[in-house]
Amino acid sequence: MGKTQDNVVGLILAVSSSVFIGSSFIVKKMGLKKAANNGKRAATGGHSYLYEPFWWFGMISMIAGEIANFAAYAFAPAILVTPLGALSIIFSSVLAHFILKERLHIFGVLGCALCVVGSTTIVLHAPKEKDIHSVKEVWHLATEPGFLVYICIVAVVVFVLIFRFVRTHGQSHMLVYIGICSLTGSITVMGVKAVGIALKLTFEGLNQFIYFETWLFTVVVVGCCLTQINYLNKALDTFNTAVVSPVYYVMFTSFTIIASVIMFKEWAKQDASQIATEMCGFVTILSGTFLLHRTKDMGSKPSEATIYSSPDLLNHPDNTKTPQTDQI
Template identity: 75%
Template sequence: MAAVRRWSEGMSSDNVKGLVLALSSSLFIGASFIVKKKGLKKAGASGIRAGSGGYSYLLEPLWWVGMITMVVGEIANFAAYAFAPAILVTPLGALSIIISAALAHIILREKLHTFGILGCVLCVVGSTAIVLHAPPERQIESVTEVWDLATEPGFLFYALLVLTAVFILIFHFVPQYGQSHIMVYIGVCSLVGSISVMSVKALGIALKLTFSGMNQLVYPQTWAFTLVVVTCVVTQMNYLNKALDTFNTAVVSPIYYVMFTTLTILASVIMFKDWDRQNPTQIITEMCGFVTILSGTFLLHKTKDMVDGASLTSMSMRQLKHEEEDGFDESIPLKRQDSLRIIP
């Protein structure tokens, strides 16, 4: 409690604003996962599913409601990055895991095992440990300062690695393994997301400075960051839709959260040198927080396997009974977890 008290007393007004915006963002984004998936399911019933390359969901109003909800959350998230460091803002996405997993259990009937609930708790505990030891925001007075940070050799090397990995995933792994391996779609989203957050933060800082009287829109760097944001967000949305339409929402959300958070904080550490403003104890505590989050994600993933196993056993028994009664095999090829739920 003493640590919490010292932390809260030491928070700047900007960090408090960033914290509130990040929390509200998680609420909207967590709910949007469910609304969008409802729209994807409804659109997939009458057209080609997004997971199979279709875009019929663009004509589904429910999907657009979810999209608007997500946009509101992303706007709040965008504003949060302008006031607080990524290490403080990004881990609070754990709240969206709790919301999406709970709503998926209630609305989408995607079963969440007791260990899945424990996994959610671990994600929150790990995120809290990170937030409590987050570094103060770096003071920046011009978007050109951010550009200088982004063009340093360390971050340029990271960006090159990300682009290479994304191209390999999109052109080699997505066609072969996208429908069967959840990490393919989420890998693209997370890698691109780490770059987009750095650009979002740069753009947010530029707008904050502009509104305070120091016009940053006259700098070409501001528009360069804007272009990167638009490109990355479009790519993220495309592959996130594919992941949501193909795999269980209660599994997509936490895995995406962990990968996105890890890569974003790594990018922030490289670009903004966040750890230079922290002592070894704070850094070690943050790393322990990551381990806790990863443990929670592992539990959620194993929970999905346990549910699938039970469903498959039930399905096999019913098929066997059907074969004994009718005298022939009428097996149903299952490609998606959701297919298990249409069996009476």
């Protein structure tokens, strides 16, 4: 299979992943709504959703999406696969508009359009995947001076954030948690790509699990994933999800592209105009993602500002408490 064909396979897998993951949010939410009508809500500690088929269908869809995303890294460069994750946001927003009746604001539609334009730009100008015939080649790339320097910088920054700033600033500065998630996430993707390539070659008849490098990459993936999950949960539990999601997407995608460029040298055979076009596509996706998140609740319900400025609502018995604001 040629490099261009590999990119096409990677593209199909990445888009399929976005469809599965995007739809999983909607199906799981349908299950949670049904569970809330029949028992204690999940937000208040209930587990009745475990008895809802819709919730399980959503979980299966998410797992299928993650598997497809994992496989995509084995065929296509990270600079192509990672930004396409924004498509899952589009898909879930559109489905929510039609199925859950969560109104998609006109600026949200514009955000979706920007994500599509940016994704198309990156797909059309993405670099071809480097031919790799053994996991030892990936190990060689991972142990070159440039990437070793990147790993050392990431390790130092992550350790400083964890042991110096998490306790003192984690609850008040969102970038502490998001920084840890994004930096370790960039290493996770490189490890996932290595394990994905090992699996791909193994299925082709070249067993890569006889090399210790394959198992070392697997350990790195597991360790980094656990770190990401831990601190992403802390961020989501502390700060507004509508703010955490776009900031995390921007930082995670940016660091992943940097790590991929350093390790796999994906821009080495591209000219300045191709690189600039890819960067424009990336910025377009970021702009669309940010716009979509910032406007996803507009028009669906009155804002706090409206509630507390209305003379009629100010005298309502349910509005006697002082409004709370998220600490960012």
